[in-house]
Amino acid sequence: AVALGDRSYDILIGPDLIATAGARIAQLAPGASVFIVTDAHVGALWLAPLEASLEQAGIRHDRLILPAGESTKTFAHFQQLCEAALEARMERGDLLVALGGGVIGDLTGFAAASLRRGMNFVQIPTTVLSQVDSSVGGKTGVNTAQGKNLVGAFHQPALVLADTGSLATLPPREFAAGYAEMVKYGLIDRPDFFDWLEKHWPAVFGRGPELEHAIAVSCEAKAAVVARDETEQGDRALLNLGHTFGHALEKIVGYDSSRLVHGEGVAVGVACAFRFSAREGFCPPEAAERVEAHLRAVGLPTRIPEVLPTGVDAKEILDAMAQDKKVKRGALTFILARDIGQSFIAKNVDVEKVRSFLEDELRNGA
Ligand code: NAD
Ligand code: ZN
CATH class of the missing domain: 3.40.50.1970 (Rossmann fold)
Incomplete structure (x- = not known):
């Protein structure tokens, strides 16, 4: 309930x-x-x-x-x-x-x-x-x-x-895209659930009884955040983990494109949020690697160049982020992580740090 x-x-x-x-x-x-x-x-x-x-x-x-x-x-x-x-x-x-x-x-x-x-x-x-x-x-x-x-x-x-x-x-691609949101709940504040998904994802994808469990835990995770903060004055923003990056990618690709569906953008977005967190010294690199490994295991994309057409530069991605409604007076608000299941709201993230991160992401490829 x-x-x-x-x-x-x-x-x-x-x-x-x-x-x-x-x-x-x-x-x-x-x-x-x-x-x-x-x-x-x-x-x-x-x-x-x-x-x-x-x-x-x-x-x-x-x-x-x-x-x-x-x-x-x-x-x-x-x-x-x-x-x-x-x-x-x-x-x-x-x-x-x-x-x-x-x-x-x-x-x-x-x-x-x-x-x-x-x-x-x-x-x-x-x-x-x-x-x-x-x-x-x-x-x-x-x-x-x-x-x-x-x-x-x-x-x-x-x-x-x-x-x-x-x-x-449900088409397999839509199933996997929705799975990215379940992973997101584990990464926000349910580390045990992330462990569980790492172990049981084949049964979840096989539509076994584990699927019901995964959906129940996910709904509970979302409902708990919503009950704390129904109209997004604070904590509800945690649900946007991976979404500032993800929405920017979706915006560039186009919302009704077969190239990228929302959950795939979220998968790349959470992987980016963890890599950026590791780069800035908030979170151990092993955590970012584990997140990426799990997303890849289930067939989700984790790298920006995988989902964007060639020729898109860091500025274009930053501009797309700046138009996002989570941006207040030029400062970027990101959901970052200290570890798996320990996400936090980072206000006033330096745009130049994000720019150099994006440039490296685009350079290093998939
Ligand atoms: P969707 O509703 O477009 O469904 C995806 C595709 O799957 C569609 O083609 C649909 O016809 C098909 N489909 C749906 N159920 C099916 C089934 N059982 N069998 C076969 N085909 C089926 O997309 P979605 O991913 O469910 O939702 C995306 C939308 O949700 C976006 O508009 C997004 O903004 C919104 N959203 C809202 C909230 C919120 O809090 N209100 C949160 C996240 C996303
Ligand atoms: Zn989403």
């Missing part, structure tokens, strides 16, 4: 939660109608069992199927979603249900925050990333021409159903 006073809610994790969602939703909001939002990929695979279970529970439901991909997280689709839900006569006490990855969850959550000045919504995340990250914590929103996630709201779901069975159809 995520403890946020009267906005606390349950996160259920298990193999058959889509097929049994109807009964749980009926219990959560007796008599409510449901408006399902999904994308074309997930809709083709998981909409039928969800609708069947709503049917069985006698819940009135309607749905909207949006195109898959980051480019769906826009004002245009936000409007389409709101109007479709109103057209389907969804009232204030009814429920929106987000069935899909982080794109569908963020967009639907934002619509729920705004429709009729606030409706309840249920997250049914179907990617590793959305199960361990975006469905927990209540950040919702859309992208704009000026950047990602710049318009949004904090709006907590009423319930999260993380169906681990749904991950059976």
Whole structure:
């Protein structure tokens, strides 16, 4: 559960939660109608069992199927979603249900925050990333021409159903990308979990019962940080470990590019954060080497030149970082590490040190 006073809610994790969602939703909001939002990929695979279970529970439901991909997280689709839900006569006490990855969850959550000045919504995340990250914590929103996630709201779901069975159809690359976020939680403040992942990752990737455990620990790790600092006044920033580097790389490559997906940017980003920490004398080099070795073992990238087109220079990466919303008055704020599981917020990081680090990273190659 995520403890946020009267906005606390349950996160259920298990193999058959889509097929049994109807009964749980009926219990959560007796008599409510449901408006399902999904994308074309997930809709083709998981909409039928969800609708069947709503049917069985006698819940009135309607749905909207949006195109898959980051480019769906826009004002245009936000409007389409709101109007479709109103057209389907969804009232204030009814429920929106987000069935899909982080794109569908963020967009639907934002619509729920705004429709009729606030409706309840249920997250049914179907990617590793959305199960361990975006469905927990209540950040919702859309992208704009000026950047990602710049318009949004904090709006907590009423319930999260993380169906681990749904991950059976997730493409391997998306699975690995989400795994990078699990590794991130180990690196932030759960060193034992990182040890565990080093040992058990083959079973996690094999979708064994270990996967459920890894997702549960990750959700708990995120929920603990969020409960401490819901609106990111302090500690929540730790969750950005690897993301200042990662977002800059994503921005340069393009958000809807097949060249780099978010979790891959995070993998390179956490490896960079540890290498930079070692270089600046905060953390032992062995820790940085261990992080990199684990990410590489599962097939994730760890080096900037692996994911950027040739010809990009340090200045371009720094400029992309400077536009990131984590930058305040020119000073770079980074999440650095003293060791595995000992991350900290470093304010006022010297831009010149980052520049020379990036130059070496680009020179040394993959
Ligand atoms: P996504 O929603 O685009 O899903 C990735 C791809 O996998 C899509 O093509 C999707 O159709 C497909 N897919 C999803 N589930 C599937 C399944 N079970 N089987 C087969 N295919 C499936 O991407 P994502 O990685 O889940 O989420 C990324 C988004 O999450 C970004 O927009 C990011 O900004 C956001 N995000 C939000 C938060 C937050 O706190 N709100 C945190 C992290 C990321
Ligand atoms: Zn992330």
